[in-house]
Amino acid sequence: MRFGRYGIGFLALSAVFAFRARELSAQAQIISLAATAPGTLAVTVTSGAVQTIAGVTDNAVNSFPAPVVIQTDWNVNPGQTNTVDLIAYFSIPAQALVGATTQIPSSRVLGRVLTGTPTTFTAIAQNGIGGVGTAGGSLSLFAVTITGANKNASRTDNLDLQLNLVGFPTLPAGAFTGVLNLRAVTQ
Amino acid sequence: MRRLLRKAITAAAVLMLPSTAVAQIGLTSNVATVALTATKNATLTVTPNASTATLASITDGSNVNNFTPVSLTTSWNLTAGSSVRLIGWFATPAQALVNGANFIPSSKVEGRVNAAAYAPFTGAALGGVGVAGGSLQLFSQAVAAGSFFGARTDQLDLRLDLTGTTTFAGDYLGTLNLQAIVQ
Numbered sequence: 520m521r522f523g524r525y526g527i528g529f530l531a532l533s534a535v536f537a538f539r540a541r542e543l544s545a546q547a548q549i550i551s552l553a554a555t556a557p558g559t560l561a562v563t564v565t566s567g568a569v570q571t572i573a574g575v576t577d578n579a580v581n582s583f584p585a586p587v588v589i590q591t592d593w594n595v596n597p598g599q600t601n602t603v604d605l606i607a608y609f610s611i612p613a614q615a616l617v618g619a620t621t622q623i624p625s626s627r628v629l630g631r632v633l634t635g636t637p638t639t640f641t642a643i644a645q646n647g648i649g650g651v652g653t654a655g656g657s658l659s660l661f662a663v664t665i666t667g668a669n670k671n672a673s674r675t676d677n678l679d680l681q682l683n684l685v686g687f688p689t690l691p692a693g694a695f696t697g698v699l700n701l702r703a704v705t706q
Numbered sequence: 707m708r709r710l711l712r713k714a715i716t717a718a719a720v721l722m723l724p725s726t727a728v729a730q731i732g733l734t735s736n737v738a739t740v741a742l743t744a745t746k747n748a749t750l751t752v753t754p755n756a757s758t759a760t761l762a763s764i765t766d767g768s769n770v771n772n773f774t775p776v777s778l779t780t781s782w783n784l785t786a787g788s789s790v791r792l793i794g795w796f797a798t799p800a801q802a803l804v805n806g807a808n809f810i811p812s813s814k815v816e817g818r819v820n821a822a823a824y825a826p827f828t829g830a831a832l833g834g835v836g837v838a839g840g841s842l843q844l845f846s847q848a849v850a851a852g853s854f855f856g857a858r859t860d861q862l863d864l865r866l867d868l869t870g871t872t873t874f875a876g877d878y879l880g881t882l883n884l885q886a887i888v889q
Contacts (some may be wrong), residue, residue, distance in 0.1 A: 560735040572744040587740050599730040616744055623744075649732055682744050691855040692748040692783045701741055703735035 528578040558595040560703050562605065565590050572678060577689045580629075586677035589660070591703050594671040604636070604648050605660040607678065607699055612644065612656025616682075616697035623695055626658040634674075635661030640681050656686045662706070673691040716842040749783045750822075752886050753776075754794065759864055759882075764873055769816070771866035777817075780886050784849060787888035792819075792844040793832055793884050794862075799840030802827065803866075803880035810878055812840040815865050819844045819860040826867070827882075835887045849888075 567587035575581050593603050593655040608617040608629055615625035629640035636659050651657075661676060663669070680699075686689070759773035779851035782790050794817055796802040802812040827842045835841075846860060864882070 558730040558733045558734050562735045562738040564738045566737075566742060569741045570743070573747075575744045575746045577746075581744065583742070589738070590792060591735070595730050595733065600733070601731070616745065618746075628742075649734075651734055678740075679739075680742070688784070689855075690746040692746050692785045695744045695746070697742045699740040701738040701740065705730050705733040 525640065525646060534632045544688045545609070556594075556617065558600065558705065559706060560595070560603065561592045562701050562703050563592070564588065564701065565675070567678075572682060575684065577684055578686065579684055581682040581684060582680070583680040586679050587699075587701075588675060588677055589701060590673060590675045591661075592673040593665075593703070593705075595665055595705055597665050597667050597670040600670075600705045601665055602662045603703055604651075604662045604706055605701065605703045606648050606652045606657050607643060607660055607701050608652035608657035609643060609697065609699060610653060611657070612638075612653055614697075615643070615656070615699075616695035618691065618695040621688075621691055621694050621695075623682070623684075623687070623690075623697075624679065627683050627687060628697075628699070629683055630658050630660070630682075631679045632660045632676050633679075634676045640679070640683075642683075645697075649706050651702045651704040660701075665705075728867075730877035731806060744791070746783070748783070748785050748789065748888075750815070750886050751781045752884050753779045753781070754884065755779075755864075761866065764868065764878070766864065766868050767827065767870065768871045769865060769867040769869050771868060773864040773866075776862045777825060777859060778862050778884065779859045780845075780847075782849065782886070782888065783853070784854040784888055787849055787854075789889050790847045790849055790882065790886055791832060791889060792860075792886045793836045793841055794844055795825055795841035795885075796880065797840070798825070798835060799839060801880075802882075803878035805874060805876040808874045808876070808878075810868075810873070810880075814818060814867055814871065815864065815880075815882075815888075817842050817862060817864050819828065819843065819862055821861075821863070822865070824863070824865060832846045832889055833887045835885045844884075 531687045570583040609625040612625040614622040616623040625646040755777040789853040799812040801809040803810040812827040829841045
C-alpha cells in the first residue's frame with residue numbers, strides 16, 4: 520500500500536500549492552491617463568478685408584471707407600492664460616504701402632478700435648507683443664483678461680483705418696498697396 | 707523597497723502631467739489680412755500769378771504793344787504720357803479782344819514763353835484743347851517715368867501786332883484761356 524502511504528502526502532502538498540496560488544496575485548499597476556485639449560485661437564475678418572481710397576489727398580488725413588470687422592475666437596485654459604491680445608502689424612514698417620517710387624511708412628497708417636485699446640486713431644508704430652508683430656510697425660487692438668467666465672469666448676471689433684499724409688511729401692500719382700496683418704496671441 | 711520605488715516613479719509621473727499642458731501663453735492664431743490700396747490720382751494744373759494782363763495804350767501800326775507779363779506755373783503728377791503741353795487759346799478767334807462792335811482777332815495777338823519768338827494765336831486745337839484758328843502751343847515738356855512728377859514756371863509775354871492796323875479808341879477786353887494737356 521505504497522500509494523496509500525504517499526497519497527496523503529500529495530494531497531497535503533496540493534493543498535499547500537492551492538493556498539500559495541491565491542497569495543500570488545499580481546502587483547496593482549497604475550496607468551495615469553492624460554488628455555489635453557489644446558487651446559485654440561482664431562482671427563477672422565468678416566468684412567472690410569479690402570480697403571480702398573480712390574483718391575488720396577496730399578497733406579490731409581484720408582479715411583479708409585469702411586471699418587474692418589474682426590472676429591476673434593478663443594478657447595483657452597484660464598489657469599494658464601492671462602490675456603488674449605489682438606495685434607495689427609505691417610511686415611515692413613517702412614513700407615506699409617508701396618508705390619512705384621515712394622513708400623508710405625506704417626507710422627502714417629492709423630488705427631482705432633472703439634471697443635478695444637486704441638479708442639483714438641493711433642499710428643501703427645508700436646512694437647510687437649509676445650512675439651507677434653514687428654518692431655515699430657504694430658498696434659495692439661485689444662487685450663482681454665481671461666477668466667473662467669470667458670475662457671471659451673468670441674468678440675467682434677471694428678477697426679477703423681486712416682492714412683495720415685499731413686506733412687508728408689506730395690505723393691506721386693499712382694496706386695499704393697499694402698497688407699495689414701492681424702494676429703492674436705495669448706499672454 | 708521595489709514597491710516604494712514604483713510608487714515614487716508613478717507619483718513623479720503624475721506630478722509631471724500638468725506641465726505638458728502648460729504654456730498656453732504664446733499661443734498664436736492664424737494671420738488674417740487686410741488689403742490696403744490708396745490711389746493718388748494724376749493731376750495737371752496751370753496757375754498764373756496774375757489774372758490780368760494790361761496794355762495801357764495801344765499803338766496802331768506797331769507790334770510794340772506789350773501786355774504786362776504773366777508768370778505761369780504748370781504742375782503735373784502723372785502715371786503715363788510722353789509730354790506736357792501748355793496751350794493758350796481764345797474762344798472766338800475772330801473776337802479775341804472786343805471793344806463794343808470793334809474786334810481784334812487772335813491773329814493779331816501774339817505770345818511767347820521765356821523770350822522765345824512771338825507767334826500768333828492762330829493754331830489748331832491740340833488733343834481737344836483749344837479752338838481751331840485761335841490757339842498757340844506755348845511749350846511742350848517731355849516727361850517719362852523719372853519725370854512724371856514735376857513743375858515748371860514760365861513767363862508768358864503777350865503783345866498785339868497791329869502792324870497795318872488802326873484801332874478805334876476805347877478799351878479792348880478779352881480772355882485768354884490757358885490749359886495744359888498730357889500726350
